[in-house]
Amino acid sequence: MIPASALDELRARNPVPDIAGRWVSLRRGSRAGRFIGPCPLHSKDPHAKDSTSFECWADGWVCATCQDGGDVIRLVELYERLDFRAAVQWLGGAQEVDPAEEARRAREQAEAKARAARDDNAFRERERADLWSRWSEAKPWPGTPVDDYLRLRRLVAPPGALLRAHPALPYVVAATDAQSRSGWRRLHSGPAMLAAILGPDGRFAGLHITWIDLAQPKGKLTLTHPETGEALPAKKVRGSLGGGRIELLRSAAPTRLILGEGIETVLAVYRALLTSQIPLEGMAMWSAISLGNLAGKAADHSRLPHPSLRTAAGRVKRVPGPEPDPASKAVPVPDSVVDLRLLGDGDSDPFETRLAMARAERRHARAGRRIHIAWPEPGRDFEDMLVSR
Ligand SMILES: [Zn+2]
Structure with a gap:
């Protein structure tokens, strides 16, 4: 047994950004003490400037894509493929800690933890308030550029969908130079489709944003970073994503739920249902925003x-398997749902998507509930599949 104090000392000696920074290029995050960048475990390009999936701070890390996280020891275990003891050795080994030093460190840690929790909460509440005011500024979408965007994509949004149109939403990125006092730089301002993200408790938790440019073939803004030249995404998710959902077709106590990853996929299926005249009573249709959130x-x-x-590092990538961790966050499927349809999106890696869908099927299984997974087959779309079922 390695004493907990020795492990704490080892962690304090090896801040995660220092260790991860040997393997990938990290950038400062928007929160104090946070770093973001490519993930040492899954990213193909360790120096990609637009990667945001991996986030770390002095004593922890998370990766949204790997759906994993932990302390520095866990990161070394996964990256170097070592067991716990070997990872501890790799980090310089556990050392004896004298009791006075141990007490001092425990005090310091408790204070730092309390401070971080306060900062975190304050950050989250500020962010939520800011996003809520953006949502409040936005208008119903009929007759706006959002309407045109949906039409261009041959999509239809159900009346009551939690979507709105913002006339001129700024697109900001973290400033790369020291001149910006706010730490942010505005690259664009224009019409955007806002989708409200509801948290597991049903409260407003954040926004999914799509900037619109109707001159583009897919109707989405194309933007390149003026300094790095990298292509920037037309979509952003802000606020708390964990366990969140976007309600597109809403029902108070749905018996049937269609759950997909992206908004557009779910709306395409909605259009197909409208055309096929399948009755929609008791049906809800939600976007889970990400595969990790779905499964x-x-x-x-x-x-x-x-x-x-x-x-x-050139090693075989190990990806999350079919066995769910019930303690983790995912979209909560209401108990009233007896018929659940999961939409396999074609956007993500097919192997990982299949595993995630298998995991979602196990996770959301209940007595008396039927679960189907619908896949868009090559050359076919959800419209054909749902109509022929
Ligand atoms: Zn990762």
């Missing part, structure tokens, strides 16, 4: 080698 995290032991992908 939740995989259980610790449930990681499988990817058939082709490699990590930045």
Whole structure:
């Protein structure tokens, strides 16, 4: 047994950004003490400037794509493929700690933890208030550029969908130079489709934003960073995503739920249902925003080698498997749902998507509930599939 105090000392000696920074290029995050960048475990390009999936701070890390996180020891375990003891050795080994030093460190840690929790809460509340005011400024979408965007994509939004049109939403990025006092730089301002994200408790938790440019073939803004030249995404998610959902077709106590990853996928299926005249009573249709949110995290032991992908270190990438971790966050499927349809999106890696959908199926299984997974087959879309079922 390594005493807890020795492990704390080892962690304090090896801040996560220092260790992860040996493997990937990290950038300062928007919160104090946070760093973001490519993930040492899954990213193909360790120096990609637009990666945001991996976030770390002095004593922890998370990756939204790996759906994983932990302390520095866990990061070394996963990256170097070592067991716990070997990872501790790799980090310089555990050292004896004298009791006075131990007490001092415990005090310091408790204070730092309390401070971080306060900062975190304050940050989250500020962010939520800011996003709520953006949502309040926005208008119903009929007759706005959002309407035109949907029409261009041949999509229809159900009346009552939690979507709105913002006339001129700023697009900001973290400033790369020291001149910006706010730490942010505005690159664009224009019409945007806002989708409200509801948290697991049903409260407003954040926004999914799509900037619109109707001159583009897909109707979405194309933007490049003026300094780095990198292509910037037309969509952003802000606020608390964990366990969140976007309600597109709403029903108070749905018996049927169609749950997909992206807004557009779900809306395409909605249009197909309208055309096929399948009755919509008691049906809800939600976007889970991300695959991780649809399926939740995989259980610790449930990681499988990817058939082709490699990590930045050139090792076989291990991806989250089919066994769910019920303690992790995912979209909560209401108890009233007896018929659940999960939409497999074609956007993400097919191998990982299949595992995530298998995980979602197990996670959301209940007695008396039927679960189907719908896949868009090559050359077909959800419209054909749902109509022929
Ligand atoms: Zn990762």
